[in-house]
Amino acid sequence: MSSFHDERTFERTAIALSELLDGHPVATFVIDSDHVITHWNKACEHLLGWATHEMVGTRQHWQAFYTKPRALLADLIVDNIDPATDRNFRDKYKASSLIDGAYEEEDFFPNIGAAGHWLQFTAAPLRGRDGQLVGAIQSLRDVTERRVAENALRRAHDNLEHTVRQRTAQLAEDIRQRQSAEEELRRRNIELTELNEQLSRTQQQLVQSDKLASIGQLAAGVAHEINNPIGYIFSNFGTLQSYLDSLFSMLDAYQQAEVAIVDPAVAARLRALREQVELEFLRTDIPTLMQESKEGIVRVRHIVQDLKDFSRVDSQQEWVWADLRQGIDSTLNIVANEIKYKADVVREYADIPDIECLPLQINQVAMNLLVNAAHAIGNSRGRIEVRTGCDGDDVWFSISDDGSGIAPENLGRIFDPFFTTKEVGKGTGLGLSLSYGIVQKHHGRIEVESALGKGTTFRVTLPRVRPPNEQKETPL
Ligand SMILES: Nc1ncnc2c1ncn2[C@@H]1O[C@H](COP(=O)(O)OP(=O)(O)OP(=O)(O)O)[C@@H](O)[C@H]1O
Ligand SMILES: [Mg+2]
Structure with a gap:
């Protein structure tokens, strides 16, 4: 009597559930503990294209989704299988935050509709009054629009x-x-x-x-x-x-x-x-x-x-090839008297090629520079350094002293004729301007670097080969 009553109750409940689900807009189906479909509501029919009468009483719910038989979330729940252990669900499912023992899953189903659909499943266990598992309910929502968006x-x-x-x-x-x-x-x-x-x-x-x-x-x-x-x-x-x-x-x-x-x-x-x-x-x-x-x-x-x-109106020198070092050495001999009591002379000659020049005039330049260097050195013994070197096609010699140096305001005037800072009778102020003219005639340049109280370096740079237009003596 009581079991009859129970069956009646279950039937009534089932019918009531059927009506409830049919009226419900969310596609939903239910399976019992044998995986047999007990409910397949109208929304399901509509969404999946499988009629209720085709599905209820079968275990074919998979075919609404897949081309081959396989378990759905509801099946896992009925069999009490943890989706985490199933390779079909492992990476897609998550436990529902609302319903105890329920799972959710979202996936794309290419066979549903013309272009496939994104479906979101929620599957939950169904239990009898005594708490025993009697089936599972799975609802699905079409989330294609959301996914597309x-x-x-x-x-x-x-x-x-x-x-x-x-x-x-x-x-x-x-x-x-x-x-x-x-x-x-x-x-x-x-x-x-x-x-x-x-x-x-x-x-x-x-x-x-x-x-x-x-x-x-x-x-x-x-x-x-x-x-x-x-x-x-x-x-x-x-x-x-x-x-x-x-x-x-x-x-x-x-x-x-x-x-x-x-x-x-x-x-x-x-x-x-x-x-x-x-x-x-x-x-x-x-x-x-x-x-x-x-x-x-x-x-x-x-x-x-x-x-x-x-x-230089009457200079009648010849242009010849000469070694600057020889010229400087003989000039040093000539001015030795002027220098030897005042400074040590240090020669640092680099190898240089002969140059085409007027050697006596170049010697005169060297002499002017050497005498100036000696004059610049005060009472304590000084040092005069003579160097030679090459710079591309040019050859140079330099004469440095550690004497008085040149005041910056005088630097621009030292090449001026008759500019001298020496006492009357000691300098005419022609030495450097003469030298300047000679160097210019050789198409070279004469440069000076000086620091007051520290010393001065004059550097004369000459082209190795006589300038082509320097063919005849031309007075300045
Ligand atoms: N090595 C040097 N150190 C310090 N001052 C220098 C040096 N060389 C030249 N001068 C300055 O340049 C001035 C002009 O030099 P320049 O050789 O033309 O004439 P000078 O030596 O005074 O007279 P001159 O050479 O005709 O006997 C010098 O009076 C001196 O002031
Ligand atoms: Mg001089």
């Missing part, structure tokens, strides 16, 4: 990321290009600054050579004008001296003859006249005056010669 979103997101990556790369490239452009600009700027400095150096040299040119012309003119009169003054002077010598010996003869004069009046007049002209004084003073004048004339001749050298 999600996919679209993901794609959009991916696109966005791609675009961002692309833009970032583009930006990085832009930055790199800008940096390299800036680098290029900086390099150009440095080049430009160097060029500018070179230009201003060249300009200074031009100004210098311009000054030299006009001073040279002036010097050549003055030298020419003075040279002739000095020439005949000098030769007349020699004649004058021999005339005076004759006159004095004539006077001596007259003086000796004085005693023979019988007329006392004549003798007295001669004596008075002799005293009046201070003949004895004249006799000693005239040779002194003559000597001094001669020295003066010799000095004037020297100055004229220097001026001529400076303008």
Whole structure:
């Protein structure tokens, strides 16, 4: 009686459940503990395309989803199998957070509908009044739209990321290009600054050579004008001296003859006249005056010669191949006296090829620089270093001293003719301007580096081969 009652109750419950599920919009089916479908609601029919009467009473629920028989979540629940141990579910299922013992799963089913569907399953155990497992209920929701939207979103997101990556790369490239452009600009700027400095150096040299040119012309003119009169003054002077010598010996003869004069009046007049002209004084003073004048004339001749050298109107040297080191060494010998009490000379010669030059003039440059170096050294013993070297097609020599150095305000003037800081009689101020002209004639350059109180280095750089347009002597 009681079992009959139970069956009736179950049947009533089953019918009620059937009605409930049919009216329910969520696709749902139920299986009993033998995996037999007991319910397959209208929404299920609609969603999966399998009719209730085809399914209920069978174990074919798999075929609504798959092409081959396999367990669904509801089957696992009925068999009490943990989905974690089943390779079909391991990576897809999760335990439901709402219903105890229920699982959820989401998957794509390509065979459902025309283009397949994304379904979300929830399967839960069904228990009898005594808690015993009597089946399982599985509901499914079509989440295709959500997944499609999600996919679209993901794609959009991916696109966005791609675009961002692309833009970032583009930006990085832009930055790199800008940096390299800036680098290029900086390099150009440095080049430009160097060029500018070179230009201003060249300009200074031009100004210098311009000054030299006009001073040279002036010097050549003055030298020419003075040279002739000095020439005949000098030769007349020699004649004058021999005339005076004759006159004095004539006077001596007259003086000796004085005693023979019988007329006392004549003798007295001669004596008075002799005293009046201070003949004895004249006799000693005239040779002194003559000597001094001669020295003066010799000095004037020297100055004229220097001026001529400076303008090089009469230099008749030959261009020859020569070793700079030999020239410097012989010059060092000549100025040895000037240097040996003041400084030690250190030679550091690098191997250099012969150069085509006017060796005597180059020696003159070396001499001016060496004498200047010696002059710059004060009371304590100094050191003069002479170096040679090559620089591409150029050959150079340098002379360094550890002397007084050159005041910055004077640096721009040392090559000016007649610029000197030396006391009167010690320097004419022509040494460096002369040297400058000589170096320029060789198409070389002369550079100076100096630190006040520390010392000075002059460096003369000359091209190895004579410049092609330097074919004939040209005064400055
Ligand atoms: N090595 C040096 N150290 C310090 N000052 C120097 C040096 N060389 C040249 N000078 C300065 O440059 C000036 C000009 O030199 P420059 O050789 O043209 O003339 P100078 O030596 O004064 O006279 P000169 O050479 O005609 O006898 C010098 O008076 C000196 O002030
Ligand atoms: Mg000098």
